[in-house]
Amino acid sequence: MCFYEQHRFACGDYKWGNFRQHCNKEYRMGETCGMKLVFHTTHLPQKCKICDKVDCKQRKRAAEVDRVHRWQREGDKFHASIDKSMEQIANLDMEIRNLNYEKARRRQQV
Known part of the structure; x- marks a missing residue:
């Protein structure tokens, strides 16, 4: 103690x-x-490192989603790019979920 x-x-x-x-x-x-x-x-007025990482990954995810929507509006030319971006979005979702889980686990330890 x-x-x-x-x-x-x-x-x-x-x-x-x-x-x-x-x-x-x-x-x-x-x-x-x-x-x-x-x-x-x-x-302290700033956010913790985990929140900064979550914010960064959410911005990356939003950019990928905008890119996919733009490619879908332009037509049938970008199937491979859309598939790759959808895979990146799924990976970012998993990373964001894991970071939020880590943050909740830290709060329970107190």
Whole structure:
């Protein structure tokens, strides 16, 4: 139960900061007991890295969807390109789902 700083992002996620204070259970110098308690919480205005990755992948997905719609309007010329873009959209959907799952898992750990 040693004390650490905590950084809380605008999206609600957090990360641990620097070590601040030993607890009563740990008597050895330079060692920590392993449990983390919050010494001080700093609120940060930006989003966490996972949210930044999700936003980036959603922008890529939107660009692919726009590209597919444009190719479909132009006619029957771009079948291979449309298939490739649809595959990329499916991959991006899976990556976004995995990132959201990771974010939910981190929130449950608190």
